[in-house]
Amino acid sequence: xxxxxxxxxxxxxxxxxxxxxxxxxxxxxxxxxxxxxxxxxxxxxxxxxxxxxxxxxxxxxxxxxxxxxxxxxxxxxxxxxxxxxxxxxxxxxxxxxxxxxxxxxxxxxxxxxxxxxxxxxxxxxxxxxxxxxxxxxxxxxxxxxxxxxxxxxxxxxxx
Numbered sequence: 001x002x003x004x005x006x007x008x009x010x011x012x013x014x015x016x017x018x019x020x021x022x023x024x025x026x027x028x029x030x031x032x033x034x035x036x037x038x039x040x041x042x043x044x045x046x047x048x049x050x051x052x053x054x055x056x057x058x059x060x061x062x063x064x065x066x067x068x069x070x071x072x073x074x075x076x077x078x079x080x081x082x083x084x085x086x087x088x089x090x091x092x093x094x095x096x097x098x099x100x101x102x103x104x105x106x107x108x109x110x111x112x113x114x115x116x117x118x119x120x121x122x123x124x125x126x127x128x129x130x131x132x133x134x135x136x137x138x139x140x141x142x143x144x145x146x147x148x149x150x151x152x153x154x155x156x157x158x159x
Contacts, residue, residue, distance in 0.1 A: 001132055006116065014105040016142025017098040020050065023146035024090075027153065030154060032090070033157040041081065043149045048086040050145055053095035054100040057138050061104060064118050064131050065111070074124040097142070108135070146155040 024043065025033075032044045041049065056075060063070040080086075115131060122129035 001116070002116040006132075006135065009135050010105060010108045010141040012143070013108070013135065014101060015148075016139075017094070017101050017144050020047070020097065020149070021094070023149040023153075024094075027149075031153050031156045033087075034152055036120050036152055036155045040152075041148070043152050044090055045081055045086045046145050046149055046152075047090040047097070048084065048088070048093045049081065050142060051096040051100075052080050053077070053141065054104075054138075057134070057141075058100040058104045060129075061107070062101055064120050064129070064134065065107075065115055067120070070120040072120050072122045072129050074122065101142070102138065130141065 024047070027043065033042050035042050060072050063072065111131075117131070119130040121126040
């Protein structure tokens with residue numbers, strides 16, 4: 001992947017919290033707590049998931065850079081949702097999402113060419129867990145969940 005493609009992904013990664021804010025614009029509590037179907041997360045739960053995921057991912061990328069071939073351990077996101085009070089207000093989680101993204105995007109901008117080739121092992125996947133793979137995944141993560149929030153809000157309005 002060349003520098004221009006990486007920069008496009010970094011820019012998309014940096015825009016994630018703004019996209020989530022757009023998806024939440026004007027949301028009311030009834031929409032925030034609307035569940036499309038059993039097994040689906042509410043928009044409130046999505047926001048808390050994003051904060052937890054982003055704080056975790058921020059540590060993962062730092063370990064990939066600072067440690068030689070670290071073992072990156074997965075986590076049970078459903079268990080996080082059950083045990084970490086995902087019914088609480090979202091303001092702090094939105095700040096955590098934005099802060100983790102801003103700090104990490106600034107870090108990504110400082111990477112040397114050799115940093116982009118670093119990798120570790122992920123406990124849930126057999127293939128190497130690479131810096132580029134990390135960026136490709138997380139560049140889309142917040143955008144994908146912003147779309148999930150939009151779908152939930154549309155379903156709430158159409159019910």
